[in-house]
Each structure stands twice: as C-alpha cells, then as structure tokens.
Amino acid sequence: MALAVLLLGAGVLYVWGLGASGWANSFCSAAVQAGSQSWKAFFFGASDAANAITVDKTPASLWPMALSVRIFGLNSWAVLVPQALMGVGAVAVVYATVRRSFPAWAALLAGTAMAVTPVAVLMFRFNNPDALLVLSLTVAGYCVTRARERGSTRWLLGAGAVIGFAFLVKMLQAFLVVPGFALVHLVTAPGVLWRRVWQLLAAGAAMVAAAGWWLLPAALALLVAVTWLTRRASRTDPVRAAVWVWESWLVVTGLVFSLMQGIFHAYYTVALAPAVAVLVGTGGTRGADRTAAGRRADAAGPGACSTRARHRPS
Template sequence: MCGVLAATAVIYFYNLTASGWANSFYSAAAQAGSVNWEAFFFGSSDAANSITVDKPPAALWVMALSVRAFGLNSFAILLPEVLMGLATVGIVYSMVRRHFGAAAGLLSGAVLALTPVAALMFRFNNPDALLVLLMTLGAWGTMRAVEKGSIKWMALVGIFLGFGFLTKTFQVFLVIPFVGIAYLVAARTTLKRRLLGLGVGLGAMILAGGWWVLIVQLVPASARPYIGGSQDNSFWNLTFGYNGFGRLSGNETGSVGGGGGPGGGSGGGMWGVTGITRMFGSEVGSQVSWLLPSALILLGAGIAFRGRSPRTDLRRAAYLVWGGWLLVTALTFSFMAGIFHQYYTVALAPAIAAVVGMGATEAWERRHHAVGSITLSVATAAAATWSFILLTRVTAYGDWLRASVLAIGMAAAFLLLALNWLHHKAIPLVLAGAIAAGLAGPAAYTWSTVNSTHTGSIPAAGPGGMGGMGGGGGAPGGGRGNVPAVRDGAAPGGATRGAGGGMGGLLDASTPSTAVVSALESGAGDYTWVAAAIGSNNAAGLQLATGKPVMAVGGFNGSDPSPTLAQFQSYVKAGKIHYFVAGGVGGGGGRSSGSGSQISSWVTAHYKKVTIGGSTFYDLTQPTSSSSSSSAS
C-alpha cells in the first residue's frame, strides 16, 4: 500500500501549482471563507456575503481551512484535493485487498491513480474530489457494515453520504441504491436488524446532510447571502432545480446554455449526445473509459462466479456495491440531458478500478479452468482494443504507442488462453503484458494531464483536452490551462479576457493589471465591496488579486436575480461599492438577464467611466451623465 500511495503522491504533486487558481470561482470563495466565518459557513463568493456559490459549501470548507493555515496561494488551494485523491486510492486499495488479496488491491489502486480524469480532478479544486472521497468512504463503510452486520457502521455510511450531499447535492445519491441492496442482501445479521440498519443509515444521512440546510432555511434572507444558482433565494430551488432534476431533464432555469457535442446529435440535448454510448464517445471516452469495457466484462463474470455463494458472501456484496455504483452512475451520466461535463466522470473511476481488480483476481483464481482463462483473455483483448481506438483519436503519441498496446495486448490475450501449457517462468511476462496493455494508454493521458495547466470551470484530461464550453485564463504561477478559452479578444492592459469580455469571463477569471489592483486597494477600507462585476468569474479575478470583497452580480452565470436594481442602488447610495466593472458576462452584450442587465444599464447611464490600466470601470462615487468620461493611470 505504501508503494501505491507513494507513486500516486509523486504523480499528483508533480507540477501541481502550475494550474494557479485552477477554478477561480471556487478559489475566490475559499479566500472569502478564509477571512470571514460567515462566508465560510454559507459558502459565499465574497467576504461581504453578497451571494453564495451554486453548490453547498462542504468542499469550500476544506479549502478555506487550508488557506487559513497556509495563506492564499495555489498550493494551499490544491493541496486538499491531492490529499483527497491519495485517501481515495488508499481506501480502494484497502477495501479490495481485504476481500480479494493484495494483488487485487494493487491493481485497483493503480487503475484508479492512472485514470486520466482522476489525475485531473484530484489536482483541481472543483467539489468532485471531496464528493468521490465521501462516496468511496460510503462504500467502505457499507462493506464493513455487511461484514459485521453492524447498525453503527450503517450510521457512519449515512454520515458520509450526508456530507456528500453537502458537497454536490444529489450526485451522491447515485451510490445509495446498491449500498442499501448490499446491506439488505448480505449483512451478517437478521432481516429485522438489516431493515433497522437501513433506517438508521437513512436517518444519519438526513441529519448529516440536513443540519446545514435547516439552518440556512431558518435564517432570514435579509441576514444571509443570496443562494447562488437559485431563482428565488432558496436552497431547495437550487437543489431540486438547477442542481437536481434539471440536470436529468435539461430544464435548468439559470443555466448558461448548451455546450456538448456539435449540435447535440441524435438523442442529444444542449449538452451533447445522450445515449448508451456517451461514456465511450469522443468527448468522454478518453477521460475515464479506458478499462470500462473490461470492467463490465469482469463484473458480469464476477457475479456469475459468486452465483451459488451463501447470502452473506462478502465478495458478492463487494460486486453489488462497486458494480451497482458503476452501472447506476454510468447510465445516469449517459442519459442525463442537463448540464454535463467530462470531468463529472471522475465519479466512475473508483468503481471501475475496484471492479477490475476484483474481477481479474476472481478470474485468475480460476485460470486453470476455461471460464477463468477465457474471462482474462477477453478482458485483456477488450482493454487493448479499446485503448487502441482511443489512442487513434489523438496525434500526441504517434503510431508507436497504439500499435504497441494492441500488439502486446492481443499477444497477452492469446497466451492467457494457454496458461495451462505455458512454462511457469513465462506466466509473469504474460501478466505484465496484459497489465501494460491495459494501463499504457491511460498512463500516457495521465502524464499529459499532470504536465499541463488546467484553469477555468470546465477542465479536461489528456493532451490538449478541451471542455464542452472551453475554459482557461490567467493564473498565478502558471500559464493558461489546457482548456482553450472561449474568447472575444485580448483585454487591454495585458489581461486575458474570457467569454463575454470585461475583466474575466463566464468560465474563468483573468489576472488584473497592477494598476487595477492598486486602484481597488486604495481606500478599500471605506467600502464593503471594492468593486462589483456581473458574473462570478469576472469578480473572482479581482478578488483573488486584491484579497478584498468583490460583488458577483447575478452569481456564476450573471443570471441570478441578486441583487435587484433597487438593492444595488441602495448599496451605491450608502457608499458601499467603489467601482463597477464594464462589460463582462452580460454587462456589454454578454449573457446576463434581468437585474444584471438593469444594473449595468443604470450604472453606465449615471456614473463616470474611468480607464484604469487599460480596463474600463465605472466609479460609483462619481455620479455623472453617460457622456462623461475620464482616464486614470
């Protein structure tokens, strides 16, 4: 185990800070939480608590505590993600090893560590790293509950999954069906206690995930930040709409609009082609599916191998937990019509890794029988063939890698059929060839991933990976990410301009010039917000550069009705906001609607336009006609 974790640590820590702020949207919220406990609790975008991010705050809590401990820098932001990745690899290794042996654990750990999307997201500050860790802890707790017939362990499972809800709401629920089924079917206790254990687990999950929600709902709206991502300042609207059933149906009020594949395709929506082949398609396949065909083969074989086992058989219970996780999550991702990005598939990585390790071990134990050798051979051939296909989709590695993978994999698959006739000294070489053929492709993609910078809201793994709607942007300590920006040109003063213009963009923040930072910091103590900008990423770059609160008008997309025009006018009248950022998401032909557009129109008509470091702002302390303008160095 130490060797697996050490190797994973080397991979995941390598070149870590090159990604700078990574997702500036969450980095800015972590900065806010590191200096203000109210912002910490609610998950506010800024320390003055104007609006929250569009997710519950559990992932932000971890980052904010790290920033409090190590200061505001890229390493402090991304360190927790790497540690979560190491913990996830360690748990998968330990779980598989416990019931299938050390070799199975090592294989599972290696598969997980080398899955490209895992190497991406365990080095990136989206909520998915914590979500996957908590889901994996839930699976671990379930197996211990099954093994011991323990109600207490099921309560712990509920706690893990409840905090998963506070990380990314309903996505954690994808593992619940087979967690419950495994305990109900296989737990070593009476039916009455199994039913009681399910009830206790459900109750613990509600308590662990509901306490924060209850507090938020009980606090008057006037005494807390606006709930970002909702259209009525309600966490329930955010949970059941934008982050809930809207993700499945595609009916997401406040969504940024389509991304995905060209035109959506047959059976597709705004976010790309949906259907049973989605996990293997050109956008998603190279992120996570390298060993997915083999995992499905090994899952079917493993369940068949355990078909006549006793009810309490722990290996069959493991197939129920991990296999159910794999199937439910893959099918949900395949058919959901709402917002979908490639990096979501990191939720599949632990399940694929565990099933591969478990199924390969079961087949190896039956290698002297036709069923075992055929299973190993077919799984190896599937891995080599699918890796060859995925590698033909890119030019980064030339022909040699895909040709080698196919040749070595097919040779190993053939020789696995003849294990009974091979010299015993040749068998390790055959196994090494099979493993190499399965892992060479994802290892190459993982190496490309850790050698690249990743910034913005939609990162992707691999060589020159590209998210569904782009990303990228300026980042401290590193260049642009491997996700090309959706840009409309270079902003004045050297700042890179993201989608929509202004000081940042819809999907990433830019780095403001020294002159801009100096102007915002000047007299900052006299204002609640040193600036306001439409869209969270437009605000994030300024906030991270200055360490001062910047109001994100309209939240992430600029489409949330917060603040209203009347509220914004009252803030300006009270002298709480210094500058308004021109342009940006919505503010000058961008994406915002409702109050964001109204605010932008009102500001441009009534306040003096100033140019600072080549960028345009409106000084909200200087009311004037719309025709007046001045420049400041």
Template sequence: MATNVQALGGTPLKRADAVGLAALVTAAAVMYFWRLDSNGWGNGYYAAAAQAGAADWQAFFFGSSDSGNSITVDKLPASIWLSSLSVRLFGLTSWSLLGPQALLGVGTVVLTYFTVRRHFRHSSAMIAGTVLLLSPAAAMMFRYNNPDALLTFLLTLAMYLMMRASEDGRWRWILGTGAVIGAAFLTKSAQALLLLPALAGVYMYSGPGRAGPRFLQLVTGLAAIAATAGWWLVIAEATRPDARPYAGGSFSNSFVEVLLRQNGLGRILGAAGGGTPGQEAAPPGPFRLIQFSSFGSQGAWLLPAAGLLLVAALILLRRQPRADLRRATLLFSGAWILSYCAIFSFMGGVIHPYYLIAIAPPIAMLIGATWEVLRPAQRWLPYRLVLASAVLMCGVVAFGYLSNSSPLGPVLALVVLAFCLVGCELAVFRLRNRGARRLSLVFLAATCGLGPLLFSASAIASAHTGVSPAASMLGSHTVLDSPDPSLWPDGNSQGIRGSALGHPADAQVVAFLRQADNPASRWAAASPGALNAAQYQLSLELPVMPVGGFNGGTPYPSVSQFSNYVESGDIRYYLVRHDAQDIDAEAEFADEVTDWVRAHFACVRIGDMDVFDLRQRLPNS
C-alpha cells in the same frame, strides 16, 4: 502500525506487501502533487469562495462568493470549507487551494486498496489502486478544486464502511456510512445520493443476519444521512434573508431551490441553468459515456471490460453463500457503477466529462477483484475467451479514443491495437511457459493501461483552469480548460473564454484598485458574473461582488438593491469588459445592472476594462 493495517485491510500485511502499498501511496502522492501550482487558482469560482471563507466566518459557513457576503456559490459548501481552512492556515496560494484535493486523491487510492484488500489478495488490491491512479478523470480532478474530489473520497469511504457492515452487521458501520453520505450531500447534493440504491440494495441482499434487522439498520442509516446533511440546510433556511448572502443559483433566494432545481431534478431533467458556453454537447442515450471522446476518455476506458468481467465473476461465484463477502465486493462495485452510469447517460441537464471520476473507484475495484476470481478459471476455454473479449473491448475503446486525441493519436492507436491483438491471442491459448505467461500479462497491461496513462500524464504535464477541466492528449485542449490561447479552437474563443474561465484580471485595473481610496466600501468593486469577479478578488484579496452570480442569470442584486448599495457607499467601482462579451445569453439580470450603471456613472477606460466610479454620477442622472 501492524494493528492499524490489520483493522483496515482484514489481515496483517507482509513486509513485501507493505513495501508495495508504500510504493502505491508514493506514486499517488507524486501524481497528484507534481507541478500542482501549474493550475494556478484552478477553478476561480470556487477559489474566490475559499478566499472569502478564509477572510470571514459568515462567508465560510454559507459558502459565499465574497467576504462581503453578497451571494453564495451554487453548490452546498462542504468542499469550500476544506479549501477555506487551508487558505486560512497557509495563505492564498495554488498549493493551499489545490493541496487538499491532492491529499483526498491519495486517501481515495488508499481506501480503494483496503476495500479490495479485506477479502482479496494484496496483488488484487494493488491492481485496483493502480487502475484508479491511471484514471484520467482522477488524475485531473484530484489536482483541482471542484467539489468532485471530496465527493469521490466520501463515496469511496462509504463503500468501505458498508463492506465492514457486511462483515459483522454492526450498527456503527451503518451509522458511519449514513454520516459520510450526509457529508457527501453537503458537498454535491443529489449526486451523492445516487449511491444509496446500490448500498442499500446490496446490503439487503448480502448483509449478515435476518432481513428485518438489516432493513431497520438501513432506516437508521437514512436518519443519520438526514441529520448530517440537514443541520446546515435547517440553519441556512432559518436565517433571515437579510442576515445571510443570497442563495446562488436560485430565483427565490432559497437553498432548497438550489438543491431541487440547480443540483437536483432540474439538472437531471434539464431544467437547471448555469451551463458552460462552448462545452461539447453529448445527447442523452445508453452510449453517451463511451461514444464521445470528451466523456469516455475521462474514465470509461475499462468500463465495458469491467462489466463483462463482473458478469463472468458472478457466474463463477453463483454457488457461494448469500453473504459471501467476495461476491458482496463485486455487487457493491457493480451497483455503484450502474447507479451513476444510468443517471449520467440519460440526464438532460448540464453534464461535464469530469463527472466520470465518480465511477473511477468502483471500476478499479472490479478490475482488481475480478482478476483474482477469474484467474483460477483460466484452465477453462470459455473463461479464457471472456478474458480475451475483455482485452479486445479495451483495445477497441482505446483505439477509438486515441485516434481523435492528438496528431500522434492514430499512431498510438495502432500501437495499442497491435498490443491488443497479441494479448488476445496469448489469453486464448493456455501458456505453460512462465516467461510466456508474463509476456502475455505485459501485453494485457499495455492494452488496458497505455491510453489512460497517456491522458493522465498529459493532465499533469499541462496547465488547466476554468470550470470544465479535462484530461486530454497534448495539443488537444479546449477553451474550457486551457489558459494557453494557442490551444483554443477557432471561432469566438475570447467570448467563450470569458464565460468559461473568466478573463484574467487586467494588471492596470488591479494596480488602480489597490491605490484607490475606498476604506469604507463593503466591496472593492462589482463585476457582472462570478467568473470575472473572481479573478479580481483573487488578485486583490478584497471582496468583489459577482453581479448575477455564476453566469449573470441569478436575480441578485436587482437594480434597486444595487442602487441602495451604491447610495450607502458599499461599492466603489464597477468593472465590465469594454467588448461586453463576458457573460452568456442567460445574463439578463447582470445586464440590467450594467445598463443602469452605464446610464448613471462616469466611465474610465483602463486596459480592456470600463471602470465606473460609483461616486461620480453623470450630470442630470
């Protein structure tokens, strides 16, 4: 065990350090697994795809929404593979769907610890791991089945491998980094590639050896990315369209289009669809991530302070050799944050607050590492002023987020502000008494950590479902992430909920479909939009076709194709809510199929649903 720890962390862990690491891992496990089943299926869109992949290997490979293989989800399938294997092994439960993400969360905390531990003290690595634990976005998404949990784990692993490459320049670390980035690309496509400029730029500057060989290594790393990410795309595109599910999120049944339009430049520039009705709009701009509580409260509590501390630490290390590994750690972390913040701040397409989980590990690494670099400089007043300024930034940011978070928010904001002012004063004056210094650390920790801790605790204490979960103070949930109607905002919440979460499966309809005689049908039913279809598929554990894909705006199936499926006996029932508020304004293709069904088949009202028997045509239709 000591050898493994030394290989990961650079130097052997002392017994006390090992106990501290064990405590950190235990805290992470408790945080990410506690009451995990309160989130139900999590995101039903991905949960249904995991259920389909567990039932059918073709659906597994392509990331199909249903085991009938009608249409895929609008992401590449790596995260679906993980959940599908878990469901295949343990059955369809909340734990099998969400457990893999919780394990990834624990793994990310461990990787963050060891990335810092290689060139900094145990205490700095513990600070980094603790800061990551306190990130609300991490507390939310490592308990959820969106692709972001796997993406963040892989990005952190890539950072660790590049640090190893910076130590000895071995090719295996570069190739390993390329393979990991390729796997991240299969998880969330273009978002994984945002890390490349940071990794490549810093390695070219601070890597060992001559520049020429380093450049050749990076080119080889790109080849590893292409191989790891490209094999699936080549197979998927080479498969005949009639022999695979439709590429969800595309208009031309092309996975390349999904990459470029839905999850690539289209999302960055604003050309991609698939948005969530009712989500808070944050106009693009340099302050987007911190001026809106829906964004900043998920992961930007320490972002301004981390930037200031990074600059101060780099100034202190300016005379170190080019390949200094402590400075390389800071540069890798800072460049990672800069790459993602630049895109998130100015992208014109759909953006969700939980995206900030992608910058949680590097912020944690910066806080832990800069603390060690700056601590010896506390005897100099300028650096004590820097520390006080960083604490003040944390206090001001926390005051802004907490003030609008809940009915108790203003009181909590004043408490944090009081901690901040006392902490700043104690940071400026050089305290000689050990007890006073410890007291100052308590105030600093309270200023920086109380707000994120409250938001993270609320994320664990309350249930979340839907496509855009958010960690928030109790009493301030939105329709996008809470299943409790009493917490929804006023207005057309039912209609918004249908688009954002999918209406819960009607128990009467589920009982009716279970008793129905449809053994020859490829799909037990079809329903407009993937979010509502998913609820019935998960309840029945039978394939339900999501007409029009995610939000009804994908041109599959066409009326002609749907008619052919009906004539072949592949679909038995069509389900649509009686109030017809399930789908948003982009659902033109699903609406066309729904109109055709209404015009040709008999309808029975069951609960809130109109159920059409596709074997009973209307007279003269």
C-alpha cells in the same frame, strides 16, 4: 511497503507541477479566499468576504481549501494541495476496501487503477467539488463493506453519515450510490430481515441528519425536537408557542415557494431567513438546556436527591 510506494506515487502524480494550474477554477478560488477571510463566508460558501453572493453548490468542498489558505496564505498550492491529498486518501480507501475480501495484489491493482485513471488525475489536481465527493463516497463504500461482513449497525450508520456529508459537497449526486448500497446490504448482509431493514432505516436517519444540519432541514428537525421536549407542558407554554409562530412562517412560505409556477427569483427566499434563524437559535438553545439539565441530574445522583429531600421544609 508496496502500499506505501503506491500512495507515494499517487501523491507525486497529483502534486507534480501543481502550481502550473494557477487558480484552476477561479470562481471556487475566489470563494476559498473569501472563506479564509470571513467565517461567515466560510460557512455559507460566499464568493466574497462581504457575503454578497454564494457559489452555486453547497460549500463543504470549499472548507478544506479555505482552512489551508488560512494556515499557509493565499497561493495556488494552498488551494490545490488539499485536493491532491484527497486523491491519495481515495486511493488508500480503495486499497483497504478491496483488501477486506481479496489478496494484497488485487488491492494494489485496484489502488493503482484508481490512482492513474486520467479523469481522477485531472480532478485531484483541480479545485472543483469532485475530489471531496469521490473521497467521501469511497469512504461510504468502505463502511458499507464493513457493515455487510457481520451485519454491523455501527458501520452502516457511518456510511449514512458520510453520504449525508457528501450531500454538502455536491448535493444530490451524493445520493446516487444509495439505492445500490441499500440493496446489497438488504440482500447479502447477515442477520434476520427485520434487523437489516431496521439498520437501513437507521442509516437513512443518519444520512438525513448529516446532510440536514446545514440551514433549512435543521430548522424543521428542531421544530420536532422542541415539540417533543415540551409535550407535557401546558397549552400556553411560551417556548413551544414561540417556536410554532416562526415554524408556521417557515412551513407555509416554504411550501408556497416550492409549489410556485411561472416566474420565481431565488432572492425571494430571503423571506425564509428570519424564521430559519429564530428556529435554529431557540431550538438549539432549548436542546442544549435540556442536555445540560440531564447532565446535572446524572452528576447529582440519587444520593444528592435524597439529601435535598431530607432538607425540604414541611
């Protein structure tokens, strides 16, 4: 009952008079409107439905608001209520995290402190990326707490994936918690040292995967995947050759852009777009084909293979 009162109070605190904020950050609100009108603008975080320019951050923080506007129409409440709900969620996760190791009154105190912290009240009533960032990192902290209790690999992988998603919310700020989380698990989690190290490496891979599927890193990952899937193919294999053609474009051009000194304009990166697009399309298709083939083989089973073998002509 006390927790319900806490969450209800936080919700009232965050939504009371919310419409007075108007469009809050109008730049973000414009991108939310664009995302509610165009799925392409939604995916890339464009500031307009024609996709002429994007916002200056990764777009995940815009996605909940854009979906809300698609459902409820364009108004300040549809834009800002998702932020308030994220704040209530963060309070709940703080309570749940503290409750793992401390009595209920300590968890309620922690949740209350989270709910009424002035800057938290401000940002959970605004449409900057910070609301979703704070919620994501709080969830990651809960996952690390659960992982540390019994040396759980599953919970640590969850923490890595959530932090990776937080990168899509506000880029490198999401990674500020990584050193501390990793050190605490390495030092205090149960289990032998090599297992804790392996768990952290796996969580790091989950973090990279969760952060890296949106554009450029996905193309690099698909290069590795296709090269591995075609490792037994002939030297002239057309699939692997096609991927390498476009990957060479991406890698060389990307490295040159990354190491350039002096004048560099962001629009130069348009030269990477064809390579990224081809690699995502071809690599993703190849992976899907292999997955489907594996499922068909599993469904057929050894009996079906034996039947086909008996009917094979001599």
